[in-house]
Amino acid sequence: MKDDRSRSICLLQTINRNMRRCVEKKVAGTGVFRSQHKLLMTLGNHQDCSQTELAEKLEISPAAVAVSLKKLEKTGYISRQCDSRDNRVNQIVITEKGQDMIRRSVEYFREIDENMLKGFSEQEIQELNGLLTRMQQNGEAYYQSLDHGE
DSSP: OOOOOHHHHHHHHHHHHHHHHHHHHHGGGGGGOOHHHHHHHHHOOOOOOHHHHHHHHHOHEEEEEHHHHHHHHHSEEEEEEEEETTTTOOOEOOHHHHHHHHHHHHHHOOOOHHHTTTTTOHHHHHHHHHHHHHHHHHHHHHHHHHHHTT
């Protein structure tokens, strides 16, 4: 039988997997993959981001961002325009079709969040946020310690 700590981690992994599956089902008919929804939403919130900055925010490689942007451009969700200050730089512009998809994505994620937290009181959600924040901070600290051979 697993101890409580291992069970907690297994539950978090299962919750994460369930959320991904819910998102994939919600976006299945849109023609836009889950990761592309996330990229579009990030672009919507950070419109002056470079591809490198997008990669950092999404914690993926710049090459993966480039592939996703190319697909989004091909399907009309974004366009690229030369930067007026530097012709070597392409500025990413979200089209009206892209803006509509962002609105839909926000609604999908809101609906999933509401359903995942159904039956929780505001106090329970605040407590959960506090616990998960501590866990996230512990994970970051541990990850950083791995760079120092601790």
